[in-house]
Amino acid sequence: MDDLGKLRKKIDEIDEKMLDLLNKRAKIVLEVAGLKQDKNSVFYAPDRERKIIERLKALNSGPFPDDALKVVFREIISASLSMEKPLEVACLGPLATFTHLAGVRHFGSSARFLPVNSIREVFEAVENSQADYGIVPIENSTEGVVSYTLDMFVDFDLNITAEVMLEISHNLLSVSGKVEDIKKIYSHPQAFAQCRTWLERNLPDVQIFDSTSTSKAAELAAGDPTSAAIASELAAKTYNLEFVHRNIEDNKKNYTRFLVISKSVAPKTGNDKTSIMFTIKDRPGALYDILTPFKKSKINLKKIESRPSRRKAWEYIFFVDMEGHIDDKAVKKAIENITDNCLYLKFLGSYPLGE
Incomplete structure (x- = not known):
């Protein structure tokens, strides 16, 4: 046996050991599931998942990269969780959109994704227990806030349990992967922009046609060898398309922030963010009085956004993200101290900071 053959044999032996260990892990996971069922415990624990991955990254001496390690173990955890109780996750459809991709990044590919037609339907699916979780876009680094998502937090009593930061990478996809075959391109207007x-x-001379989503664009391109789509890597896999060009976005630092919503509450991790919304009394200095307790408590406000309340003309709802968890004394005290100055205040959730 030559040197290459010997090395491949070693890899095969390691793979067999990994398979054996994965099955041993799976058996223990099933035992854990039984205990959770007896105690009526929550099956999905994102704080536990984060601790597992962070611990392994700390132990990793290389050369296997940390980012790859995170992906591998997220899939292992996702597959294990599906053995306990498959997660139902509502997302803005169709499948293979960036929202779906953000869901896969957070929950792993073993979760069951339920594509719906609107952001409101994502909230409705979770509220009506058709899904355990929902995932919705909240802001883009170049396009700004998704106002409709903010409005939904007024209408629904659901909690934010996680945030996902997804780098938006646009790819030119087609059946052949050859640029000379392309006569027209489909995509969502935002992707074209x-x-x-x-x-x-x-x-410059190729015709462009708007589609309802980047995923729909990929579906159209898959049915026409003379067309292409601007879509995600997940769309390429889903519709069996070839890459003509990767990463064609003009801004290489284009990120979208997504929120995970559910009826449950995320436990404290020590690296958290809290979101609230409120309306204030119409008087001079009202907003200053709201912000002062946060300054006194040395709480860093990450974001302040305002929206018309839709209930009264010229009344605005303020959305605030801050560092810390509602179980932190300083955060809890600051929120309690602003209550009297608010006409309306709603806690939206405390959750781990996105990566």
């Missing part, structure tokens, strides 16, 4: 300069420089 984010790739405008690249398209003008590289494909």
Whole structure:
């Protein structure tokens, strides 16, 4: 046996050991599931998942990269969880959109994703127990806040239990993968806007057609060898498309923040964020009086956003993200101290900081 053959044999032996260990792990997972069922415990514990991955990253001496380690173990945890109780996750459809991709990044591919037609339907699916969790876009680093998502927190009593930061990477996809075959391109208007300069420089004469989503664009391109789509890597896999060009977005630092919503509450991890919403009395200095307790408690406010309340003309609802967990004394005290100055105050959730 030559040197290459010997090395491949060693890899095969390691793979067999890994398989044996995965099955041993799976058996213990099933035992844990039985105990959880007896105690009526919550099956999905994202804080526990984060601790597992952080512990392994701390132990990792390389050369296996930390990012890859995170992906591998998230899939192991996802598959294990599906053996206990498959998670139902509502997301803005169709499948293979960036919202779906954010869901896969957070829950792993073993979760069952329920595609719905609107952000409101994501909230409704969770509220009506059709899904355990929902995932919705909240803001993009170039396009700003998704106002409709903020409005839904007024209408529904659900908690934010996690946030997902997804780097938005647009790819030009087609059946053949050859640029000379492309006569037209499909995509969502926002994707076209984010790739405008690249398209003008590289494909100025190709016709562009709007679609309802990047995933729908990929579906259309899959049925027409003369067309292409601007869509995600997940869409390429879903619709068996080839890459013509990767990463054609004009802004290479384009991120979208997604929120995970549910009826449950996320436990404290020590690296958390808290979100609230409130309306204030119409008088001079009202907003200053709201913000002062946070300054006194040395709480860092990460974001302040306002929206019309839709209940009264010129009344606004303020949405605030802050560092810390509601179980932190300083956070709890600051929120208690602003209550008297609010006409309305609602706790939206404390959750681990997104990565």
